[in-house]
Structure formats: structure tokens, C-alpha cells
Amino acid sequence: MSKEIKTAVISGATHGIGRAISEKLLQEGFSVAICSRNEDELTALQSAWSKAFPLAEVLIVVADFSKKVEVLHFSEKVKAAFPRIDVLVNNAGVFHPGALMEEPEGQLEDTMTVNLFSAYHLTRALHTCMKSGSSIFNICSVASLKAYPNGGAYSISKYALLGFSENLREELKPRGIRVTAICPGATWSRSWSSSG
Numbered sequence: 036m037s038k039e040i041k042t043a044v045i046s047g048a049t050h051g052i053g054r055a056i057s058e059k060l061l062q063e064g065f066s067v068a069i070c071s072r073n074e075d076e077l078t079a080l081q082s083a084w085s086k087a088f089p090l091a092e093v094l095i096v097v098a099d100f101s102k103k104v105e106v107l108h109f110s111e112k113v114k115a116a117f118p119r120i121d122v123l124v125n126n127a128g129v130f131h132p133g134a135l136m137e138e139p140e141g142q143l144e145d146t147m148t149v150n151l152f153s154a155y156h157l158t159r160a161l162h163t164c165m166k167s168g169s170s171i172f173n174i175c176s177v178a179s180l181k182a183y184p185n186g187g188a189y190s191i192s193k194y195a196l197l198g199f200s201e202n203l204r205e206e207l208k209p210r211g212i213r214v215t216a217i218c219p220g221a222t223w224s225r226s227w228s229s230s231g
Contacts, residue, residue, distance in 0.1 A: 041122070125173045
């Protein structure tokens with residue numbers, strides 16, 4: 036009898052942490068569903084991963100996570116392909132440093148939309164496909180744990196994502212679904228490419 040392939044959903048997976056997580060899961064035998072705003076990057080990854088991991092299904096969906104309708108569109112594509120989800124990684128995010136009193140008007144709302152609301156909407160849409168033993172990983176930040184100068188809207192959004200994770204953990208405990216908040220420090224990725 037063939038081994039059942041596990042499935043994972045990773046948002047924001049064409050670069051940095053999301054890509055690294057996706058590739059590690061593929062190496063472990065998972066099929067993956069990923070999304071990004073960039074169709075060319077998604078197509079290139081699907082082609083490369085399909086060759087490197089021929090037994091895995093690689094579902095790609097173009098989605099802009101600053102728009103709720105596109106988050107929900109992604110979730111519908113995922114549910115059609117993967118009726119059961121073993122791992123959900125809420126990784127999509129934006130990073131704009133700046134002081135609260137100086138950052139552009141609307142930056143808090145825009146940052147919260149991607150860094151918090153997308154995780155909220157995607158988790159609500161997919162949780163029914165998860166069973167006891169499934170795991171949700173929310174990619175928070177050290178900015179979720181300690182305020183720092185010029186953290187601005189980004190730090191606020193990551194504090195909120197940590198709060199979401201802690202509430203979600205308590206709510207899903209009775210169902211045996213694990214919720215983990217990961218709080219990495221500065222990581223060399225596209226978000227930090229202009230940091231020096």
C-alpha cells in the first residue's frame with residue numbers, strides 16, 4: 036500500500052522564509068500549495084520543484100494578499116486540490132520600517148491587511164480541512180515580542196499576529212490542531228534587501 040502524501044499550504048512562498056519552508060516540506064515528501072503576486076516566479080518554481088520532487092503535487096495560485104477576495108480565491112483553489120491539509124504556514128507579509136508619527140498615511144491599515152488579516156481569513160477558510168495532528172505556523176517576528184525604534188506599523192501588525200496565534204491555539208486545542216508562532220529575527224530575504 037502506498038504511503039499517503041501529506042499536504043501543506045504556504046502563503047508568500049517564492050522568496051525567503053516561505054520558499055525555504057516550502058522546499059523543506061517538499062524534501063520531507065509533502066505536496067504543497069503556494070501563492071504569490073508574481074506569476075512568472077510561481078511558474079518557475081512549479082517547474083523546478085516538479086522536476087526535483089516528481090511525486091509531489093505543486094499547486095500555484097497567483098494571489099495578492101492585500102485583497103481579501105484573492106485570499107479567499109486561493110483558499111478555494113487549495114480546498115479543491117487538497118481536501119485534507121496537514122500544515123498551514125501563514126507567511127505572507129510586508130515590511131516597511133518607520134516611525135509611527137512619520138510613516139505615510141494608511142501604512143498601518145495596509146500592513147495589517149497583509150500581515151494579520153490575510154492569516155486570519157486564510158485560516159478561517161481552511162481550518163475545516165484540518166484534523167487532529169494538523170499544524171498551523173504563523174510567521175511572526177521578534178518585533179512581535181519587543182518594541183524597537185522605527186518598528187512602526189510593522190511591529191504593531193506582528194504583535195497582533197502573535198495575539199491571533201495565541202487565541203487560535205486555545206480555540207483549536209480541543210480539536211488537536213497545533214498552533215505555533217515563529218518569531219525570527221532579521222533574516223536575509225527580499226524584505227531586508229535594502230537594509231545594508
